[in-house]
Amino acid sequence: MGRSKPWTAWWESFKYWFGRRSLQSRLLASYIFIILGPSALVSYYSYGLINNMYIRDAEDKNNSLLEMEIQHIETQIESMVRAVQVAYDDIEVRDYLANTTEPGTEELVNFSNHSFKSLTRIQYYNPNVEHLRLFSSSNVTEIWPIFFRENRVADEPWYQEAKELKGMESWSFLHTDPDIMERYQGQTPAPTPKVSLLREMSIPANHHVGMVQVDMLLEKFSPRTYAAAPNSESQMVLMDNKAQIFTRAQSSYLQANPGLEQAIRERLMRFKETGVWDIHYKENGKSFLLLHKPIERINADLVNVVSMDGVFKEISHMRNILIGANIGFITLVTVIAYILNAFILKNLRVLTEEMKKVRRGEAYSGITIRGGGEVGELAHHFSKLMNTINTLVAQAVYKEALTKEAELRTLHNQIDAHFLYNTLENIKMLAEIENQRQISDALTSLGGMMRYNFKWSGEYVKLRDELRHIENYIDVMNIRFDEPIELRLDIPSDLLDMEMLKMSLQPIVENAVKHAWAGDETGPRNISIQVQELPQSDIRIVVTDNGRGVDEASLSELNLELDKVGLTDKVPGNFAPKSPNQYGIGLRNVQERIRLYYGKQYGLKVFSDQGQYTEVVMIMPKVLLTGRGGTDDKTTDRG
Secondary structure (H helix, E strand, O other): OOOHHHHHHHHHHHHHHHHOOOHHHHHHHHHHHHHHHHHHHHHHHHHHHHHHHHHHHHHHHHHHHHHHHHHHHHHHHHHHHHHHHHHHHOHHHHHHHHOOOOOOHHHHHHHHHHHHHHHHHHHHHOOOOOEEEEEEOOOOOOEOOOEEEHHHOOOOHHHHHHHHOOOOOEEEEEOOOOOOOOOOOOOOOOOOOEEEEEEEEEOOOOOEEEEEEEEEEHHHHOHHHHOOOOOOOEEEEEEOOOOOEEOOOOOOHHHHOHHHHHHHHHHHHHHHHHOOOOOEEEEOOEEEEEEEEEEHHHOEEEEEEEEOHHHHHHHHHHHHHHHHHHHHHHHHHHHHHHHHHHHHHHHHHHHHHHHHHHHOOOOOOOOOOOOOHHHHHHHHHHHHHHHHHHHHHHHHHHHHHHHHHHHHHHHHHHHHHHHHHHHHHHHHHHHHHOOOHHHHHHHHHHHHHHHHHHOOOOOEEEHHHHHHHHHHHHHHHOOOOOOOEEEEEEOOHHHOOEEEEOOOOHHHHHHHHHHOOOOOOOOOEEEEEEEEEEHHHEEEEEEEEOOOOOOHHHHHHHHHHHHHOOOOOOOOOOOOOOOOOHHHHHHHHHHHHHHHHHOOOOEEEEEEEOOOEEEEEEEEEOOEOOOOOOOOOOOOOOO
8 A cells, every 4th residue: 555655645736726727728739649659559559460470471481482392302203203113013123132143244244235225224214313312232244323232322221211111111311412423532522411222121021122212312302491692581491310411501591590400390290299390480589480391201390490680670660650640640630739729729619608698597699609629519418418407407397396296096996905904804794694695695705806906006916816716806806707717727736836927827817708608508607727837937827618609700800919919019018909809908918018028039928729728828937926825815026
């Protein structure tokens, strides 16, 4: 807390100082601050985009060069493979290598005129091939520069590795081309990096007779790896399976940056273990992109080392342009804002004087400011605000008057309700005195219905309260019928406390009582109410009567009207005109309330078999109400 006090004091001091500046100065400072923030953000974002674009372009360009070099290498690999295959498949060559005795003069002449010339043509048609050599394990006559005895190179590690592969391709990379003719003994051979393809020959199987070797200099095998390009910003590096690095010596990034070679080896090792390659590398304050492509057939890797110096110079140039543009833009805006403020402040003073008059309580007579801009918009909204305030004051007065009138009506209704309750109780007592139990019971049920209707404390009631109201209704209606209506309930006890809209079942039952029976039927009259739980916490309530039913046309029309309720009506209660089927008037009201309070996925559906039954299915969500769970006529609120 101690550290925040100096900052708080400084901030308060700055606000006091800034508040005492002229309005024009504050506006200019605000303009600069408002413009500087977005401008800096846009510049930073643009600089990031430019930076990424240049780096991405450099990466794409050098990846393309890498792909082109890979394609060239694959072409050279194919030419070397074909050369080895031609020599390997020549039967006369195989027989010559397998000879255990010295061939005669005539045989040597024939071999030289046919097979030897064929092998010579291989180099003629493949000028990039440096050597085509065949080594024999026997002491056959050597024919320079193709046929040699194996003892000249038998001790070389690369030769032993190829021999162990038993006829499989063996690729070997060497920094120098060894002098197998021993023509330059005592002299250090010039560095001539090359790649060799060797294939061991066995006749018959597992009986070693010799080796086929094709050599190619790396400057022809991978020209970009050894190309001398002083102005190039990239250098390609070829690495074999023994982690030997082959690349040019002139203008080499590896010599100028000693850690670069080890970084390439470490990345290659990590790539072989995890398959992940990190292209970014920094050393001595310089940045590089290390782009990598494996050459799986020869078990080697090609890496393109790209210097980012040129790219960062271009990026730095673009950054300087952005900074200069921002400074020029802010300066221009400041000058323009300074000039415009002189015109803006004049209208602002007029608006301020009008506000002071309103604050003093004077009547608002309107304000007219010529021109647009922020001050004109402010004056317009000030006028709108004053008009809105006047409207709200009038509405508040009107609402207060309505509230007083509603309070008076509520008090009047309460008096009327108590009068009716007391009157019913007096009539009930007279009926009991006269021993008219049926009249007394009917009055009790009617009183319960009246309490249920008058006591509208909310839209939601418990299912048990709605059922009690329906039982009272049936009791009252049975006075009219010689054959009473029997109400059957099939409801799990744990669902009696569930929520439902008040007076949502009663209209359905009332429809059944009014329309299910014409009055001349014989037999029992039944109305059943069944409640079932559905998946996803929904409830299905089915009200079924055994009355005369509804004809198919009227039923289709009724269901069509119910489906449209809440979907096409824009104003609640805006139903279609009455149809010939009057059975659904109450149902449409219930449908609208259910969809209004629960959603359009809930509601009613009517099923009927004319002469047999009518069934109304109500789908609604399962919501339990908390509170007292009694079975009297009092309702409870939602928990």
